[in-house]
Amino acid sequence: MQVCALFSRHGAGLARRAALRLALALLAFSSFFVATGTEPIPIRVASWNMGDLSERPGGKAAHAWDLLSSKADVLALQECPTPDSSLDQQEWYGVYEHSNAILSRWPIIQSGLVAANPAWPRDLPWADIEPPSGPAFRIYSVHLTFRRGGTPFLAQAREVEARRILIHASGFDGPVVVAGDFNSIGWILGGQASAPAIQLLQLSGYTDALAAIGGRTHALLGRIDWIYTNGLHSTEPILGDYAGSDHRWLLANLSPSKDDPVQVPTSAGNNSVALLAVTALGLSGIVVWWKRRVRLGSPTSAD
Numbered sequence: 659m660q661v662c663a664l665f666s667r668h669g670a671g672l673a674r675r676a677a678l679r680l681a682l683a684l685l686a687f688s689s690f691f692v693a694t695g696t697e698p699i700p701i702r703v704a705s706w707n708m709g710d711l712s713e714r715p716g717g718k719a720a721h722a723w724d725l726l727s728s729k730a731d732v733l734a735l736q737e738c739p740t741p742d743s744s745l746d747q748q749e750w751y752g753v754y755e756h757s758n759a760i761l762s763r764w765p766i767i768q769s770g771l772v773a774a775n776p777a778w779p780r781d782l783p784w785a786d787i788e789p790p791s792g793p794a795f796r797i798y799s800v801h802l803t804f805r806r807g808g809t810p811f812l813a814q815a816r817e818v819e820a821r822r823i824l825i826h827a828s829g830f831d832g833p834v835v836v837a838g839d840f841n842s843i844g845w846i847l848g849g850q851a852s853a854p855a856i857q858l859l860q861l862s863g864y865t866d867a868l869a870a871i872g873g874r875t876h877a878l879l880g881r882i883d884w885i886y887t888n889g890l891h892s893t894e895p896i897l898g899d900y901a902g903s904d905h906r907w908l909l910a911n912l913s914p915s916k917d918d919p920v921q922v923p924t925s926a927g928n929n930s931v932a933l934l935a936v937t938a939l940g941l942s943g944i945v946v947w948w949k950r951r952v953r954l955g956s957p958t959s960a961d
Contacts, residue, residue, distance in 0.1 A: 698792025698914050700893070703867075704730035705837035705885050706907035707801070708738045713902075719759055723750065725901055729909055732787060733761040734799035734837040734885075753783045758799045758838070760785045767794060772826045774819040775803060782823065786830070792914055795890070796830045798823055800838030802855060813854050816841060820855035824862050833889035833914060836864065839905065842882050849880030859886045867892035867910035875906045883908055891915045 704726045708718045718738040726733055727750075738759045753760040753769040760769070760783050769785040780803060788794045800823065802816040820840070827834045842853035851857070851866070860866075867885040875883035875897070883905055885892075890912040898907035 699790060701732065701789060701792075701795065701835075701890070701912040702730040702909065703732045703734065703797065703835055703837060703885060703912060704898075704907055704909045705734040705736075705799075705883060706898075707736040707839040707883060707903065707905035709736075709903040709905050711902045719752075719761065721902075722907075723761065726907065726909075727763075729896075731763050731789070732797060732835075733759070734797060734835075735759040735761065736799060736801040736839045751785075753785045753799075755781055755783045758783050758801055760797060760799045762787050764789050772798065772823055774822050775815065776818075776822075777815070778803075778806070780819060784826070786832075793832050795833040795835060796827060797835040797837065798827070800836055800840060802839070802841050804841040811843070817854035817858055820858050824858065827888070833887065833912075834864075835885065835887050835890065835912070837885040837908070839883050841879075842884070843879050849874070849876065849882040851881075856884065862888075864888045865892070867912065868895040868897060868908060871895055871897055873897045873906075875908065876904060885910045887912060889915055 706722055706726070708722060711718055711721065713721050719735060722733055722735055722738065735758065737757050739754075739757055749763075751762045751764070751766040753766060755771055760766075762785065765788050766785045767788050769783065771781040771783055774780040774782050782798060782800055784796060784798045786794055786796050802819050803812055806812055806815065823836060827836070836859065840853070840855055842849050842851075842856050851860075864886040865888070867887050867890075870892075872881065874880050877900075885895075885908055887910070891914070892910045892912055894911045896909040898909060900906055
């Protein structure tokens, strides 16, 4: 009987140690899962053609930063020459080309220029940006040709430029933003979604981030500034004011589309389900250990 009691006590000790190890392992696993499952934060993108803004050339970007930095994380600017050194002190990253710029509070991991028109120089900047969470995305600061040879009605030329941007973007495996001044004017001087360049974007799977509100972006020409996205969902868009330019600024809050394969597959909902499952496993292990302990500790004979 002493031997039986010894085995009972030894078995109970093993059970307790096994249960403790199981509980610690489950706790570590659940903590790791919750810590690593982060929800991608919204990407706040602003676009603005600074046009006739009465600022010295190098001060336009600084003006845009002062106006939009509290609202946006990434700025796509047109008619904005390279800023002076004062903006560098704000610790923003930048890509500049002639009169187009991309400014980002997050790291730019790669950048370059798109030769948008083979007939004449039309180089437009792009940048791959890495937000704190969620997938890296690419943004283009677009300013399509407005006037050539005295005429602004160059719809086919702008379509060519949009096509070359889309071809370039097709080589990027992630969400894409195409933002800026598309000069989508019609014969009656009204910006419109029927312009060939805009139609091409829509047929290529891009969506208008400001579709919910629309509105004129230029007093004379109508809606000629756009933010188009692929792989991103837009919420709470804003059509800003002119702020000294002849174009309004635009703002879109973007997040990875739920049906897009490049989004990060970790979310608060998934974490909750996993945590419940881990908790259930832990509780079941404790119940099994308790039943085993009771069984081993109960007398088996009248001796």
